[in-house]
Amino acid sequence: MTKKINNFFYYFLSFLLITSVCGDDHIIGGIFDENYGENLKAFKTAIQLTNEERSGSQLKDVSEFVRPYNMFDASVKTCELLDMKVIAIFGPQNSQNFEAIQSVCDAKEIPVIQTRWNFRSKRYSTIINFYPHPTQLSSAYVDIIKKLGWSQFVLFYDNDESFMRLLELMKLTQKKTHLVVTRQLDPNEDGVYRTQFKEIAESPIKNIIIDCRIEILNEVLKQAQQVGLMNRNYNYFITNLDFHTLNLESIRYSNANITGIKLIKTDMKLTEDFKNLMCNGDKEEVDSPASSNVDNNVDNAEECSLSTSSALIADAMSMLNQAITDLEARSDIYPEGHSCSSPNTWKFGSSLINIMRTGKIEGRTGLIKFDNEGFRSDFTLILTEVQERAMVDIGYWNLSKGVQIERHAPFPQEHINKDEDEDPTSLVNKTLRVITALTEPYCFLKDSSDLLTGNDRYEGFAVDLIDEMAKLEKFSYNIILRADKSNGARNSRGQWSGMIGDLINHTADLAIADLTINSERADAADFTTPFMELGVKILFQKPRSAPPNFFSFAEPFAIQTWISIAISYVFVSISLFIMGRVSASEWTNPYPCIEEPEYLINQFSLSNSFWFSTGTGLQQGTEIAPIGISTRMVAGMWWFFILLMVASYTANLAACLATEIPLELFTDVKSMVERADELKIRYGAKANGATEKFFRDSKDHPVLGKVFKHMQEHPEDMPSDNSQGVKLAEQTKYAFFMESTSIEYEMERHCDLNMYGDFLDRKGYGIAMRKNSTYRSRLSTTVLKLQSSGVLEELKRRWWQERKGGGQCMKSVDSTDAKPLGMSNLEGVFFMTIYGLILAFVFAILERILYIITLSKKTKIPLLKAVKYDTKFFMNFDSNVMPVLGSNANLDEEQERDNELETPKSEQMPYGFIITSKEQLDMN
Secondary structure, eight states: OHHHHHHHHHHHHHHHHHHHSOTTOEEEEEEEETTOHHHHHHHHHHHHHHHHHOSSSOEEEEEEEEOTTOHHHHHHHHHHHHHTTEEEEEOOSOHHHHHHHHHHHHHHTOOEEEOSOOTTOOSSSSEEEOSOOHHHHHHHHHHHHHHHTOSEEEEEEOSHHHHHHTHHHHGGGGGTSOEEEEEESOTTOSSOOHHHHHHHHTSSOOEEEEEOOHHHHHHHHHHHHHTTOOSTTOEEEEOOTTGGGSOOTTTTTSOOEEEEEEOOOTTOHHHHHHHHHHHHOOSOOOOSTTTTOOOTTSOOSSSOOOOHHHHHHHHHHHHHHHHHHHHHHHSOOOOOSOSTTSSOOOTTHHHHHHHHHHOEEEETTEEEEOOTTSOOOOOEEEEEEEOSSSEEEEEEEETTTEEEESSSOSSOOSSSSOOGGGOTTOOTTOEEEEEEOOOTTTOEEOOOSSOOOGGGGEESHHHHHHHHHHHHHTOEEEEEEOTTOOOOOBOTTSOBOHHHHHHHTTSOSEEOSSOBOOHHHHHHEEEOSOSEEEOEEEEEEOOEEOOOOTTGGGTTSOHHHHHHHHHHHHHHHHHHHHHHHHOGGGEEOSOTTOSSOSOOEESOOHHHHHHHHHHHHTTOOOSOOOOSHHHHHHHHHHHHHHHHHHHHHHHHHHHHHHOOOEEOSOSSHHHHHHHHHHHTOEEEEOTTSHHHHHHHHTTTSTTHHHHHHHHHHOGGGOOSSHHHHHHHHHHSSEEEEEEHHHHHHHHTTOTTEEEESOOSOOEEEOOEEETTOTTHHHHHHHHHHHHHTTHHHHHHHIIIIISTTTTHHHHHHTOOOOOOOOHHHHHHHHHHHHHHHHHHHHHHHHHHHHHHHHHHHHHTOOHHHHHHHHHHHHTOTTOOOOOOOOSSOOHHHHHHHHHHOOOOTTOOOOTTOOOOOHHHHHHO
């Protein structure tokens, strides 16, 4: 009741509001998010400025607030505004709320005005979006990047919407002219961006693009400064159109090259007047739930800044006013008949929308006009640059002229018309000593009948990789072999052995092999960007096939299916028995020659009903044939059921009999450690390698610590080379912890081996060089180029799957040859048949014993004599005739009478026929 009273007062107040407006006034509605109070203020200010220009009717505002992601509330508020006869609605920033409002306005043909990025806009809708169209905005990003001369850069995006805005920039990698690295700013949503920036700090790329919400942009730039990315070596491009509203005092003197874009023309008097009215607030204060939360991201310590959405609202109001004036000149417009409770649409809605889409004005955000699709694609972006004193406009972009810079590009062109000899990081015409080891598949001795010298003696992944890098950077190299294949380890005195030691001792300039990047090695040498990502996994024998199940013939159906079939069998049999007794057609004349028999018989006894279901269920049939309609119907449905069941069983039987279920001893490192003693599994890793160090560093882990303890207690399980570990894994129950890339290589050549478990860690192989090497950045960039162009993937495919015996296990897996079924696959069928025969014999003997006992009681003949008499005829296999004892004779008389009776062997008498006289025999 209270709710009805509240609704009554609400509509009464709405009526008073509408009637208080003179007949020529027009009501403009606005629905805003609760945390966007500045938009409401811009809405009211724009209407106020518009009314000052109008000479006749006035514009009246009605506004509502909705919570974010509350589509139902947004739809209800829209209907409430339509009841107030609004002629246009300004929508919120939240995309889901806006879609709810749009669906209602589409149905009523009410213009709905949007001032945010929206890639879902369609041509035939009531949306009039004053924000630049997404496709053209993305094209502007590409043109700006090309103008700045960036050939490689990092894209930092905020969310899915941000990702969509940057798609055109990502497509530059398809042309292989740009190197693009993409990272999400906050994948864990914890407000920490330093992790992503630290990763970039270790790469040679110095150009960064950031696309994120204005609410977090200041913090993003602050954390980039905290990790050392705000200096003269780094170049930034900020895509947020509200970048100019931030207070950048903390990074203004960082010497970083920071460029942004904006849509607002701040030097226009129209813009200045609107901004002053917004900031001073001396006209009309905003009374709303969100008035105290007016865009905290606009830092107005020194002066108030105008956001893009506020400027777009003001421009949209000016264009709406122009359209209303134009429509008024043609006819009298009146808002009527378009409430949610009415099936009608507003008759002037489509006209108002078309006038706005075909018009144009010069607003605070530049020229506003729409293309033939109804989108704002012709706009101007102003390029700004952060300088010590202020943000300075340095150029612009538009659709016709592209990017125009009014001074030299703020970022230096990358190696354009630059003499390579002047670059201290250049490798042109230099000769490097590259050390490696004969480790498959990274380096092999080339098989050749000719005498080879120099680098021609070697081949492999590492050789091809350094050769591709040499072609790109125009340097020469000489390969040196490390005889002991040691990557490098530090002894107790802090001295390094292996390839790392060779770099430190100036024996080599580069080391390239399966050289894992870890913290200890990174302290002693520099590494390039990883050319291969990997992790530790387990190499073990493939699961052996489990022995076939004794009841494998029953596996085509699940146990529930077999139970359902058995229940159906019993139910159908009992149904036949009942229907057979109910149906009049099943009671038949036992003597067809007698027209009026004294009694009728029924073939569907309980045993016959079950026998009928059994025979038809096995598709063999029986001598029993249903006569009645009901019994035939039951029989027909049962046959149809059996037809489908047999077809389904047959279809799955071959697969089930031929399938070999693998018997896995373990699935991951935890299950392996738990069952190692039970299954007598040995395990280990390469001695003094990076994998052993990983377990040593993880000794506090409950599972990995047990593995390391086992390694310390069993040095015999720690081979000195990977090939020894692979051999142990192939020939014995030995689990070898190995890096995943090496496992993949061995699995292509040893078909009995498999990889188990998830990655125990994540790491990469890199090219090592001396600490503080001048060509580290150059080589890292080269690795990234090879990676983005697909060269590294092609090299891996060549040496893992094609060369040196690779790919042979794939052929065995894909083999389609059918395997003959052995006795182990079908023994259950044979034994079931044998058990069935034995059981049948048991039932036959029990049946005979019960018959003799019953006959003995009936004739009062001693049981022993009856057994003796019955056995005599039973053991006579030459005759199929067996007399039955008379009810009043003794055993001797029956035997004597039977001796006088000479029955030819060819005579076949029915079992159980009672012989009483010679004449009766002749008569029969």
